[in-house]
Every structure is written in structure tokens, then in C-alpha cells.
Amino acid sequence: MKILQILPCMAYGDAIGNNVIALYKKISKMGYKTGIFAEKIDSRLPLGLVQYVSELPVLSKEDVIMYHLSIGSKLNYQVSGLVGRLVIVYHNITPPDFYKKYNREIYEACLDGIRGREYLADKAEYCLADSKYNKADLMKVGYTCKIDVLPVLIPLKKYEKPPSRKILKKYLNDEFINILFVGRVVPNKKHEDVISIFYQYYTKCNPRSRLFIVGSYEGMEKYFQRLIRYVEQLGLSNVYFTGHLKFDEILAYYKIADAFICMSEHEGFCVPLIEAMYFDIPILAYDSCAIADTLGGSGFLTNTKNPLLNAFALNRILTDKQLKNTILENEQNRLNDFKSNIVERKFEEYLEQFLEDI
Numbered sequence: 001m002k003i004l005q006i007l008p009c010m011a012y013g014d015a016i017g018n019n020v021i022a023l024y025k026k027i028s029k030m031g032y033k034t035g036i037f038a039e040k041i042d043s044r045l046p047l048g049l050v051q052y053v054s055e056l057p058v059l060s061k062e063d064v065i066m067y068h069l070s071i072g073s074k075l076n077y078q079v080s081g082l083v084g085r086l087v088i089v090y091h092n093i094t095p096p097d098f099y100k101k102y103n104r105e106i107y108e109a110c111l112d113g114i115r116g117r118e119y120l121a122d123k124a125e126y127c128l129a130d131s132k133y134n135k136a137d138l139m140k141v142g143y144t145c146k147i148d149v150l151p152v153l154i155p156l157k158k159y160e161k162p163p164s165r166k167i168l169k170k171y172l173n174d175e176f177i178n179i180l181f182v183g184r185v186v187p188n189k190k191h192e193d194v195i196s197i198f199y200q201y202y203t204k205c206n207p208r209s210r211l212f213i214v215g216s217y218e219g220m221e222k223y224f225q226r227l228i229r230y231v232e233q234l235g236l237s238n239v240y241f242t243g244h245l246k247f248d249e250i251l252a253y254y255k256i257a258d259a260f261i262c263m264s265e266h267e268g269f270c271v272p273l274i275e276a277m278y279f280d281i282p283i284l285a286y287d288s289c290a291i292a293d294t295l296g297g298s299g300f301l302t303n304t305k306n307p308l309l310n311a312f313a314l315n316r317i318l319t320d321k322q323l324k325n326t327i328l329e330n331e332q333n334r335l336n337d338f339k340s341n342i343v344e345r346k347f348e349e350y351l352e353q354f355l356e357d358i
């Protein structure tokens with residue numbers, strides 16, 4: 001029996017790609033024949049790790065196809081025609097309207113992803129969802145098969161690698177407060193709201209502060225330019241867009257951060273929240289989509305987009321030692337739920353149960 005993972009695009013270093021690789025390693029350790037197959041393969045990935053879908057081996061009805069659903073693709077309509085048992089790993093699909101003004105191609109891909117999600121509703125034998133929010137999303141569009149919640153499998157040990165010394169030397173221990181958000185520069189993540197909070201914090205609470213926005217804006221140049229204009233209109237000279245970074249540079253920005261702000265309005269899971277927990281950074285996050293699921297009672301969850309109120313909340317988090325320590329303690333407790341051995345054990349239980357249910 002083979003357990004194969006299939007996805008439209010296998011990217012280098014993104015949350016879905018990292019999750020696929022982590023699951024691949026776990027499935028191999030469990031003793032099953034496995035492999036990763038994609039329509040598009042990032043050239044930076046190790047040679048041979050991922051094969052093209054056209055190279056799929058001959059399948060039998062006992063084989064398991066784990067299909068990662070997150071975007072529009074012809075695979076959404078083809079995968080149910082493969083021989084074998086279909087399992088959908090659902091990472092959610094960004095509502096297309098977020099992209100309509102900025103990138104027509106991505107808008108259409110998300111629109112097609114939603115159609116594909118509905119098409120597959122009666123074809124999956126079993127589903128794994130990253131969060132309770134994602135599970136509810138599938139049920140809302142008519143999925144009636146068993147759906148279990150399995151967090152993204154994050155190999156936390158990789159964060160033990162040395163951070164960029166250059167960035168540490170430049171920004172660490174200079175008596176500035178460093179505010180951080182990590183994530184692709186895309187409209188659903190609402191970077192403008194993070195900037196608004198920072199502006200209020202900087203002008204009303206602490207002028208010795210900086211905001212770092214870490215993430216690629218490739219394909220979202222129109223949105224990025226809008227953000228740049230907004231920063232200029234506010235007269236801020238201490239907001240830094242890093243663009244795409246090497247891994248050691250990302251680690252360095254986490255190392256120097258005093259607080260992490262997330263105002264995103266659509267996330268199926270949000271791995272950077274876990275990364276902020278790992279680096280012991282207090283989190284201020286807007287209560288939307290899967291954010292509360294991922295935080296699991298930790299961090300500081302806000303239900304308002306009022307930038308002044310959130311700026312004062314941020315200031316309180318940074319100046320009230322008891323509050324900050326409570327937030328950090330809760331984050332460390334929550335982080336335990338995402339340790340690799342915990343998530344791997346849960347995956348193994350789910351998979352073995354599924355294989356028994358014939």
C-alpha cells in the first residue's frame with residue numbers, strides 16, 4: 001500500500017510545503033511507501049524530493065491519496081478520478097474578493113478553488129482540517145465525511161538554527177521597541193491595520209519604536225505600493241518592509257521582536273503565531289477566522305480594529321510586567337500542543353483509524 005501526497009504547487013519554505021515535507025517524513029517513519037507529487041515544483045527544493053503529477057505510479061484501490069486543497073487547480077477536478085482512497089487535507093481558500101483589485105490571476109485562482117472545494121464535497125472519503133475553523137468551512141459547503149482537526153505539523157527544531165548576526169547587530173539592544181508582523185504581503189492580512197496601530201503607538205506611547213513587516217510582496221505589487229504610500233502619508237520613517245528573506249534573517253527578526261501584531265482577516269491556521277510563541281513574543285491579534293483556534297486562549301485577542309484602542313492595548317502589554325508574563329506563560333503552554341511528537345502522534349492515530357475503516 002502507498003500513501004501519496006498530491007498538491008497543485010510545491011513551494012519552497014511556505015507553510016503548506018513545509019507541512020507536506022513533515023508529513024512525508026512521518027509517513028516514511030511509519031513504514032509506508034510514500035511520495036510527493038505536484039503540478040508545479042519550486043526549483044529550490046532538493047532534487048528528487050517532489051515529482052510531477054504526471055509521474056504518479058500505478059495505483060491500487062488500497063492506496064491513499066492525500067490531496068492538499070488550498071487554491072484553484074485542474075487537480076481539484078481530476079484527483080477524484082484517481083484509483084485509491086481520497087483524503088483531503090484542507091488549508092482553506094482565501095476569499096477571492098481580497099485580491100480583486102490587486103491581482104486578477106490570483107483572484108481567479110481563488111474563485112476556482114472555491115468551485116473545486118464544492119466539487120469535491122461528495123468525493124472525499126475523509127478530511128483533515130488545519131483548524132476547527134477549516135472544519136466548519138468544509139461542513140458549511142456540504143462535506144459529510146468524517147473530518148478531523150490536525151494542526152499544521154511544524155518542525156520546531158528548525159528554529160534553533162543561528163539567526164543572522166548582521167540583523168541582530170543592527171537592531172538588538174538599542175533601547176528601541178521592535179514591533180513585528182510576518183506573513184506574505186497580501187490584502188487579507190491587512191497590513192494597513194498593523195501600520196495604523198503602530199502609528200498610534202509611535203505617536204501616543206513610544207517614539208523610540210519601529211515596525212518590521214517581514215514577507216514577500218511578489219504578485220502583490222499594487223497592494224505593496226498602496227502600503228508604501230500610506231506609510232509616507234503618515235510621515236513614518238521607521239516602518240521597514242523586508243521583502244523575501246533568507247531563513248536566518250527571518251529568525252533574526254523574531255529574535256529582536258518585542259511584540260507581534262496580527263490584524264489578518266483571513267487565515268486557515270497562521271503559522272507565524274506559532275513562531276512568535278516559540279520566540280517568546282507577546283502577541284496582539286484580531287479575533288477573526290482561525291486566529292482564536294490557533295492561539296487557543298493564549299496571546300491577547302482583540303475584537304476591534306480601532307487603531308488607538310489597539311495601540312494602548314499594545315502599550316499595556318509591553319509595560320505591564322504581570323500582564324506580559326501571563327500572556328507569555330499562556331503562549332508557552334499553548335505551544336506544547338504544536339510540538340512535533342504531539343501532532344505526529346495525532347496524525348498516526350487518525351491515519352491508522354482511517355485505514356481500519358474499510
